[in-house]
Amino acid sequence: MGPVTTAVPPLLPVVEQTRIDRWRDALLASPRGSRLWRWLAPLLVTVVAAVLRLIDLGNPHQLVFDETYYVKDSWSQWVLGYPSTWPDGADASFVAGDTDVFTGIGSYVVHPPLGRILIGAGMALLGPDSATGWRISAAVFGTATVLLVYLLAHTLTRSIPFATVASGLIAIDGLGIVLSRISLLDIFLTFFVVLTFWFVALDHRRTADRLRAAIAALPGERHTWGPVLWNRPWLVAAGAAAGAATAVKWSGLYVLAAVGLYAVITDALARRRAGIDQWPMDAVRQGLASFVLLVPVAVVVYVASWSGWLFTTGGWMRGTPVAATGIWGWIPEPLRQLWAYHQEMYNFHVGLVTPHSYASPAWQWPLLIRPTSMYWHQDQTGVNGCALPTGCTEAISSIANPIIWWAGVAASLYLLVRFVVVRDGRFALVLTGLAATYVPWLLYPERTIFQFYTVAMLPFLVLALAFALRDVARGVKDASRASGQVLVLVFLGLCLVISAFWYPVWAGLPVPYEFWRLHNWLPTWI
Template sequence: MGQVTQTSLQQPVEAEPAAPTATTPPGGGRNLEGHRWIARPSEAFTPDALRQRLIGEIQSWRDYPPSLRLWYWLIPALTAAIAGILRFVRLDSPRSLVFDETYYVKDGYSYLISGYERSWPDKANDSFNAGNPGVLLDSPEYVVHPPVGKWMIAAGMWLFGPDNAFGWRFGAALTGTISVFLIALIAQKLFRSLTLGAVAGILLAVDGHHLVMSRTSLLDIFLSFWILAAFGALLMDRDDGRRRLALRLGQRAAASKDGRPSTLQLLSGPWLGVRWWRVAAGVCLGLAVGTKWSALFFLAAFGLLTVFWDLNARRIAGIRGWISGGIIKDGIPAFLGIIPVAAVVYLGTWTGWLLSKDAYYRHWADTHPSGEWGWLPGWARSLAHYHLEAYKFHQGLSSEHPYKASPWTWLVMGRPTSFFYESPKAGTPGCDGPNCTSAVLSVGNPLIWWSAAIAVVILLFWWMGRRDWRAGGILAGITAGYLPWFLYPERTTFFFYAVSFEPFLILALVYCLGLTLGKRTDSLLRRRSGLYFVALFLMCVVLLSAFFYPVWTAEVISYEQWRFRMWMPSWI
C-alpha cells in the first residue's frame, strides 16, 4: 500500500493543472497530484494526454498495480466489518425505546401496518417495550418529517420483527456499517490512496457519535448515509465527465489536419451526453430530502459543486469559452439531471400517504376551496398544505430542553445528547458496587472531533491558497450541513444533527493526515516519520474509543467510572 500513497496528498502544490497558454505548450503543466509533466504539442489533444491532464494517473481501481487491486475492495470491506461488529454486538441494549425512538420506531411500525403514520394510545411505549406493538389506533397521526428514514427503520422490523430492539434498530446499524464502507471507497477515490482510504474507514468506524447514531433508530443516520452516497456518485461523475470530455476533444483533434480541435470546436467544447452518475446523485439526494428537509442545503451545494468541477475541466482542457460553454453544456444538464430527478424521487417517497384513504391531511383539499390553485389535483394541494404546516412547525420549534445545543458548540462537542441513562441496582449483572450507571451518550471520540475541528481551519486555508478541488469538495459538504443551522438561532437544535456532515469532518481530518505522509521526493526518513505519526494517531484513537465504548453502548459500569469519562461539565 505504501507505493500508492505517493499519489495522494504528497504533492498538493497545484492540485488542478493550469490550462495551456501562449507560453506553455498545450499539454504542459501539473497533473492531478501536482507532478509536472510535458507532452509534445502533437500529443496535447490525444485522449490519453487529455485524460492525464484532466484526471491524473489513477482513474479507477483498474489503474492500481494488479497486486493492489484486491486491496481496493478489501480495505473498505475490512473497515466495514469492524464497524459492523461495533454496531451489531449488543444492539438490543437498552431493551427499550430511547429518546426520539419513541416517535420514529413507532412510526416505522405504523408504516408496516398501514403505509402511513397512525396514532398511539397513552403508555404505548410500555406496551411496545414489552414486545406488544399491536396497540396501534385507527386515527392518523400528524408528523413533520418525510417518510424515507421511517421506511428504513420499518425494513429492519419487517426482517426481524417489531417486538424486539434488535429488529427496530437493525436498519440504523446496517446503514451505519455501509456508511463506513462508502467513506473508505470515497477516500480512496478522492485521495488516490489506499492507505488514506483505510484511515477514513477506521476513523468513522470507531467514532462514538457515528456509533451511537448507528445503534439508535433516529432519522439522522439515514440522512447522513444518503448524503454521503450522493457525494460519492458526484465523485464518480467528475471523473466520468472528464473522460468523456477528453475522448470527444481527442476524437475531434484526430479528425483534423493539425492534430488539434478547430478554433470553433474549442470555443465552448462538446456536449457530454447523459451523465448517469449525476442522475444517481439526484436519486440519493431525493432520498436524503425524503428523510429530512435539511438535505435541501446539500442539494444546492452539491449542484453548484458539480458545475464548478465541470467548468474547471473545460478550462484545463484549453476550451476558450469555458465559462459560457460550461454553463450551457454542463450547468443546464446538471440541473436537469439532479433537481427534477430528486423531486420525482422525493414525491415517490410519499407513495404510502398518497395511496391511503385516511392519512393526516390526505383529503384536506376536499373540504377547502381551491382558489387560484384550482388547476392542481386534490392530492397535490393536500400534500402542499401538509408541507406548509410542517414548515411552520419547524420554523416555530423553540423550547427549552436539557440537551439543547447551539451549533457554535457542535465541533467541540459542548453539549452531546444523552439518549439513555439509568442507575442499576446493586446485584445487577455488571454492577459490583452500590452505585452503577448504564448510559448512552452521543459524544464523539474527542481526539477525532477536536482534531477535525482544527483540520477544517487548515483545509480552508489550503483550499484558498492551493486551489485544491478535494479541499473544496469536502468544505462544501461541511458548509451545507453545518452553516445553515446558524440561520435559525431561536430554533431548538441538538448535537446529534451534526452526524449529517460528520463524514466530511472525517475526510477533512484524513486530508490533513495525508499531508503528514510527505512528498514523493522527500527523504525516506521524512516519509517514514509521517507514516509513523499517522499510525500513532490511529492507535491513540482506537484506545480512546475503547475507553469511551461503555458510555456509547449502555454497558453497566460504576458511577465513578462513568464520571471519569465525563471530561467536560456540560457532558453530564
C-alpha cells in the same frame, strides 16, 4: 581526454523510503497484492464497523430518547402506509410486545417518510417486539456508511491506505456508533448524503475525461463553445441519492443545492482549462443540462417516498379539503393536500424554539460543548443482574471521539487554507460536504437543535483529517518523513485507545458510576 559527464539534478527531491513505505510497497506493489488489499481493506473496516454497531444491539430494551416517536411511527406506517397516533401509555405496551395498539388515526409527523419506512422494514424483518428489530436498519445503514466513506475516499485519491484511515476513523467514532445503535433518522440521512457525494465524485472523474476527449475531437485549435454532456448517469444517481436524503430529512435539500453548485462550478472551470473561449456562457448551457439531470429525479424520489400517504386515506390531512383555485384546479387533491401538509411542516420547523436541556446551537458544535445524553440508568448490586459491587450505571452519550472530532475540525480549517493555496478539487468536494451539512444550521440560532445532527458532518471531517494526516506523514517543515509517519501512527493509536475507553458509554454497557464520571471531561458533557 575522455568526455566529461555532469550529473543532472533531479527535478523533484528524492524521497528516502522509510520502513513503513517499504512495508506498504511490499503489500501493494505487486498486482496480486494490490488486488487482494483492494478488497480486503474495505472488508476489514466494514467488519469492524459492523461488530461495534451490532453487538448487543437490543440493549437497552427500552425506547431511547426520540425512539418514542420514530419507532412507533415507523411501525404504524409500515402496517398502515402512514404514521398513526397511539394511546396514552403506548410506550410501555410497545416495549412489552403489544405493538399493534395504534389508533389508526393519522398522526402529525414533521419529517418525510423514507427514514420511517427503512426503520419499519427492519422491524418487519426481525419483529416489532424486539429492540434489535427497532434498530437493525440503523445499524445496517450506519455500517454501510463506513463502507461508503471508504469508497468516496478511494475515488478521490486512488489510495488504499488513505481510504482505510478515513473509513477506519468513522468506524470507531462514537457519534457514528451511537446513531447506528439507536433508531433515529440521522444515520439514514448521513448514508444518503455520503452516497450523493460519492456519485458526484464518480461523475466528476468520468466527465472530466469525456470533456477532454470531446473537445479534442472538435475541428480547429480554438473553440468558442464546448459540448453539452447529457450522458452523465452518475449525476442522475446523485440526484436520486439527494432526493432520498431529502426524503429522510429536509436538510437533504441543502445537499442537493450544494452538489448542484459544485457541478456547475467544476464544469465551468473544466471548460476554462480546456480553452473554450465562451466558457462562462458555455458553463451556463451545461448547467441547465445538469439541472435537468440532477433535480427532477430528486423530486420523483422524494414524492415517491410519500406513496403510502398518497395512496391511502387515513394519513394526517388526507381528509382535509384544500381549495382548488387557479392552477391548483389542475392538480389532484392528494397532491394539494400534500402541499398543505408541507406548509404545516415548514411552519413547525422554523418555529421550533422549545427549550431542551440538551439543545445545542450550531456555533457550539465544532467545540463539542453539549453532546446529547440519549439514555441513563442506574441499578443497585443484585438488581436486574447487576454484579458490580458499587452498582451499575448504563449510559448512552452521542458524543464523538473527542480526539477525532477536534482534530477533524482543525483539519477542516487546514484543508480550507490548503485549498486556497493549491486549488485542489478534491479538497473542494470535502469542503462542499462540510458546508452543506453545517453552515445552514448557523442560520437558525434560536431553533431547538442538537449536537448529534453533526453525524452528517462526520464523514467529511474524517476525510479532511485523513488529508491532513497524509501531509503529516509526508513530512512537514523540519520533520522527516519517518517522524511524520510515526506521529500519524501514534495519533491513530490514541484514537483507538480513546474509542475503547468510550465504547461502554456509547453502547450502554453496565459500568461503575465512577467510570462513567471519568468521561465527563467538560461540565457540559453531563
